[in-house]
Amino acid sequence: MGLNKDRRIGRQAILLLLSDDATSQLQLLEQSNWKGCIGKVGSMEAHKVVAAIETAAKKNGIIDLVYRESHALYHAIIEALHGVTRGQVQLGSVHRTVGLSFAVLRGNPYDDEREGEWIAVALYGTIGAPVKGSEHEAIGLGINHI
Template sequence: MPLDRNQLIGKEAILLLLQDKDQLPERLRQLNWKFCKGKVGAMDGKKVVAAVETAAKNQGIVKPDLYRETHALYHAILEAVSGVTRGSNQIGTLLRTVGLQFVIVRGNPYQDKAEGEWLAVVLYGTIGAPVKGLEHEAIGLGINHI
């Protein structure tokens, strides 16, 4: 079965991240998808991964004791970080710092529910030299099946 073009998980994650804080993510609730938002600033890529992973576990997006869920999350995070860093996942070692917002969404974007659930992680914010004003916007999206 093909993707359901009315419920693309990456698109929904990006829209959730970029919408105004006052807007409720009613669409995701109607789809019965899980989601959470957070922020992280760091010069260390491990801190970005840890912040997203911790939020996903604390908000019940993934079950910490199920390897396949945390493994899927890890790969979605790395893919999103790769987008923000333009393929070089190093941050502090290259004298770069990031200030990011993130969203994690879990749901089934397929018409056939037997396809199972997927995770989308989107990171949006700034990356640049560790000097205020010497950064630029960046966005990254990672999607992985559970």
């Protein structure tokens, strides 16, 4: 019992994000009754990153328009941003910008269906000064229960 090693939601979100064939990867995940989407966002403002990911998740039917689902997604996004920004979710106010790809994945990573669904947000891209060539790679992962 417990966490199913073949359905670790964070690992699957990162693999989806970094996949060269995300469409096929999404189809495989959907066969396991999971939902997911990918996208890109670039900004000097953290709230724009949050908004882009929330919009993609809503448009792709990953979350319903109820508070608890939006709230779970929000916390997963902020946790992933902590990884990208090294613990301080500040961008433009400290002269940083990001160019990120993201993956959002929803499913049950446990053997017992009663454990319910979880949501994972994976971010990968660059962060740095708003000058071309003054950035470096970064990755972040956030997971929250729904």
